[in-house]
Each structure stands twice: as C-alpha cells, then as structure tokens.
Amino acid sequence: MPLTPDQQAEIETARSEERTTRRATVPGMEAHLYNAHEVLDHGFVRVIDYMGDDNAIVQAARVSYGRGTKAVQNDAGLIRYLMRHWHSTPFEMCEIKLHVKLPVFVARQWIRHRTANVNEYSARYSILDREFYIPAPENLAAQSKINNQGRGGVLEGEEAARVLDILRADSNRAYDHYQQMLEQDGQDGLARELARMNLPANIYTQWYWKVDLHNLFHFLRLRADAHAQYEIRVYADAICKIVADWVPHAYAAFEDYRLGGVQFSGKGVDCIRRMIAGEQVDQASSGMSAGEWREFQAVLKG
Known part of the structure; x- marks a missing residue:
C-alpha cells in the first residue's frame, strides 16, 4: 500500500478542515488536494498546495489589476x-507543491x-521501509540494440522469471543486512547515515x-514524452492529469505546442521545403547524420 496508516490518517484530518480565503482557488485542484x-x-503523487490559476498567467502578462474587461x-x-x-x-506566477x-x-x-525546491525524506534520521520497486512483467525489457539508454523487447518466460527472482532476492537480502547493521539487541550498530549505503536503488x-508552472512544463515536456x-x-503522466485540472487553458496550449508539437533544425526545415518543392531528398543530400535523419524521418511518418 503506497500510504502508511499514519499518512492516511493525516490526509483525512487535513481534508476534513475547511478554510475561507480570498485568494484564487480552482475547484479541480481543490478536489486533488491531499488525495494520493x-x-x-x-x-x-499528491498535491499539498498550489498558487495561481489561468487568470494569474494572463494577469501577469498584462500587468493588470483584477480580471479587467477581457x-x-x-x-x-x-x-x-x-x-x-x-x-x-x-507561467512562473503559478506554483505547485507535491508530495x-x-x-x-x-x-x-x-x-x-x-x-x-526539494526536501527529501532523510535516511540519516529515519529508517527506510522495506518497499522496493519490482517491475510488472510487461515492463521488464531487454537492452535496446540501437539506443544505449533505451529498452528493447519485453523479456518473457524463464528469462523474465529469472530476472524478477534476482530483483526480489537482492532487494530483500540488502534490506535484511541493513536491519542487521542498525542498533539492535543491545549492540551499538552502525549509524543510519552509513547503513543506508547498502540499500539498492529500487528502494522507495x-x-x-x-x-513553478514554467519549469513544471519543462519537466513534463521531457518526462511525459514517449x-x-x-x-x-x-x-x-499522473502530474499531467493534475495540471489539466489546475490550469486548463495553459495545459491545453502546452499539450498542443509542446507535447504534441515538434521542433525541426535549420537543416530539417530546409529538407521539408525541398520536399514540398518536389525534390527527392535522402540522408546523403540532407546534410544530417544517420541518427538525425532517422529521427527526422520518424517525425515525418508520425
């Protein structure tokens, strides 16, 4: 379960409180507040707080007071x-705080x-829970043959089972040793700030x-990309759904121009113009590298 009983109780308490405010609020975001x-x-992912709305963006752009007559x-x-x-x-006039x-x-x-601005749970002061990310079988992929930082086909059968067994066994073994190194049974044990170095990278x-919204859009443009x-x-993807309820006009523009849009290099634009003019263009005459040409072709074919 993602939430501990204490966290769930804290959320229920926070959601039960009602506050009156003169600041801009968004019904869609009010519904998201504290929900995990x-x-x-x-x-x-859960929304802790937010500031601003679509109107805050246009107000800042016009440097006006109030909604005006627009x-x-x-x-x-x-x-x-x-x-x-x-x-x-x-877009920097809007901010969001997420847990x-x-x-x-x-x-x-x-x-x-x-x-x-980030503040992370500290394993120097607290003991991490025994919770590890273990991929679902459909997300257990081999190394890509053409992309050094990408995935290839999905592992199946005995190979998938072998890898999953290793992941589970190594994660639990590392956590067992983590617990054994900490203070227990009257022993001093190893300091938490040192014991944590033995934990695997898939621990939560x-x-x-x-x-702010400008930098959030930059994050989403890169990380919500296929x-x-x-x-x-x-x-x-989860944050995108939240932002769509927070600033619907801004998110629609972001979805159209950033997530759904493409950007071409000068060489790419030149190739498109030559193609429209009826010229046959290939990688050799494009001036692009093989990798850039492959990416260019992929965009054109959709």
Whole structure:
C-alpha cells in the first residue's frame, strides 16, 4: 500500500478542515488536494498546495489589476500566444507543491531538473521501509540494440522469471543486512547515515517538490514524452492529469505546442521545403547524420 496508516490518517484530518480565503482557488485542484494518486507498485503523487490559476498567467502578462474587461476566449488566446512564442515569466506566477513517493533511481533522474525546491525524506534520521520497486512483467525489457539508454523487447518466460527472482532476492537480502547493521539487541550498530549505503536503488524514498508552472512544463515536456523512461513517465503522466485540472487553458496550449508539437533544425526545415518543392531528398543530400535523419524521418511518418 503506497500510504502508511499514519499518512492516511493525516490526509483525512487535513481534508476534513475547511478554510475561507480570498485568494484564487480552482475547484479541480481543490478536489486533488491531499488525495494520493497511486503510481507504480508503492509510489504516489499528491498535491499539498498550489498558487495561481489561468487568470494569474494572463494577469501577469498584462500587468493588470483584477480580471479587467477581457473575455475568457481572449485569455485562452493570450495563453496560447505566450506558449507559442516561448514566453516564460507569466507561467512562473503559478506554483505547485507535491508530495511524491518514488524509487531512488527515479528520484536521481528527477532531481536533474534543478529548478524546484526539494526536501527529501532523510535516511540519516529515519529508517527506510522495506518497499522496493519490482517491475510488472510487461515492463521488464531487454537492452535496446540501437539506443544505449533505451529498452528493447519485453523479456518473457524463464528469462523474465529469472530476472524478477534476482530483483526480489537482492532487494530483500540488502534490506535484511541493513536491519542487521542498525542498533539492535543491545549492540551499538552502525549509524543510519552509513547503513543506508547498502540499500539498492529500487528502494522507495519520498520528498516534497515545489515548482513553478514554467519549469513544471519543462519537466513534463521531457518526462511525459514517449521516449522517457517508463518509471518516470508514469509520474509525469499522473502530474499531467493534475495540471489539466489546475490550469486548463495553459495545459491545453502546452499539450498542443509542446507535447504534441515538434521542433525541426535549420537543416530539417530546409529538407521539408525541398520536399514540398518536389525534390527527392535522402540522408546523403540532407546534410544530417544517420541518427538525425532517422529521427527526422520518424517525425515525418508520425
């Protein structure tokens, strides 16, 4: 179960409290507050707090007071303009704070986005739970033959069972030794900050992650992409659903121009123009490397 009984009790207490405020609130986000959206086998994402809405973005862009006389359609159009032309500061007026439970190896990918405020559960002070990410059989893949940081076909049969047995056995063995090294039965034991070094990268950690909408969109553009590693992509997908309820106009523009859009190099644009003109273009005449040409072709074919 992703949530401990204590965490669940804390959430129920928080959700039972009602507060009156003059600040902008969004009904969709109010429904998300404190709810845990389960991810992977033991993980979750939940909204702790948020600031701003679609109106905060257009208000910042116009540097105006209040909603003014602009129609909602104009607001949506302005947001699309801002997204289309890569404006950033208006989107920085909105912020969100998330509580995330995730495997350590996913956290190490995630933390490379150095544009957020993070406070992680400390294994120097506390003892980590015996919870490990073990892939579902359909996500147990071999190494890709053409991409050094990607996956190939799904492992099946005896090979899949062998790998899963190793993952489970090694995870539990490491945790057994972790417990044995800690203070017990009157022995001093090893300090927690040292004992943790024996734990595997698939053990779960937790953190609070606060980020503005501009940098969140950058995170989602990379991590909700089909080429992102599955284990971080499912967290990004869960966050996308939350953001769509928070800032629907901004998310629709992001989905259209970033998630659903593509960007071509100067050589790519030149090749497209030559193709439209009726010229036969191949990799040799494109000026692109073999890898770039392959990616270019993949975008054109859809």
